[in-house]
Amino acid sequence: MSVRAGGALRVEGVSVDLAGRRIIEEVALSAHGNVVGLVGPNGSGKSTLLRTIYRMLRPAEGTVLVEDRDVWSMSAKEAARITAAVVQDSPVDLELTVVDCVTTGRLPHGSLLGSGRAEDGRVVELAMRRAGVEDFADRDMSTLSGGERQRVQLARALAQEPRLLVLDEPTNHLDIRHQLQLLALVRSLDVTTLVTLHDLNLAASYCDEIVVLEHGRVVASGLPGEVFTPQLLQRVFGVRADTLVNPLTGRLQLVYADS
Structure with a gap:
């Protein structure tokens, strides 16, 4: 198997309604050949957004493009040849x-x-x-x-x-060793990956870029060191935190205070 070189993902102005309520509001993000982490508090809309990307939930507005093709204009079988999903x-x-x-x-x-x-x-x-x-x-x-x-x-x-791999909390149910092994595997693949993670330290360590959702909107995006600021962590996640370099890995690590 050669997992083929990663295709480009573009989400353009996507909004999603559920039961008459807007859950996702004009979200835009992109990924190309890298690992993009989608993070946010519970209820921020992460899994809902992923469902629009792997064709489980049609957006009310906006477009999901993989390699410049609208996934919702394809057949389900054709879409499954370019996008694979691992969901909770x-x-x-x-x-x-x-x-x-x-x-x-x-x-x-x-x-x-x-x-x-x-x-x-x-x-x-x-x-x-x-x-x-x-x-x-x-x-x-x-x-x-x-x-x-x-x-x-x-x-x-x-x-x-696949050309695009979509992972919704893939480290759930895994012990710490297998969490690290799975995310190291994901990073080794030559495929564009969009992954949701609750553990911000895993996101900081293994994702090339971070997109933060809050109340269904993108409130920050960029490199982990640019996004995970003490101000954003306090405002979005309600925690006192700062970042440092992990002496064992050389990667970004978040440290938290009790209050």
Whole structure:
């Protein structure tokens, strides 16, 4: 498998209404070949915005473009060939084995389970190895922990060979070692990635750029060191914090005060 070189994402003036209430208001962001972290307090609209990007929720206004093409003008199958999503509590067929679940990532490319195409087998095998799930390829999904299932879902997404990878809280259910391994893997991929993270330190360490949502609007964007200022952290997240350089990694780290 070669995860293809990352495509450009442009979100232009996207607004989303749910139950007659505006949840997202004229959001604009872009990403190209890098890892962009989408952060914000609970209820700020992060997951809702992602749903418009991977075609689960049509925006009321605005456009989502991947490689200059409107994702909402494509068929679902065509869109799945260029965008792969790993979402929170995504449904899985618990009767499938791990390898069969990952193989479903080949469906947008016209491959059926059991088709036996050599290329599909190669892609699936490498996707499982990169996500660290090859050792339990033959286990049923029902026997896995939540964290193991999350890694299988990432392997499935990689098997799609996407141009854009969308991750909604991918570190949920993972212990700290697997959190760091997963985000290091994401950074190693040659694919544009948009990821939501609750843990601001993970976002600061592993994302090239940060976009901050508050009440459905973008209130800051830029490099982590530019965005994560004490003033913004207090205003948006309600915490006293500052930044320093982690002596072990050389990356940005946030430090918090009790009050």
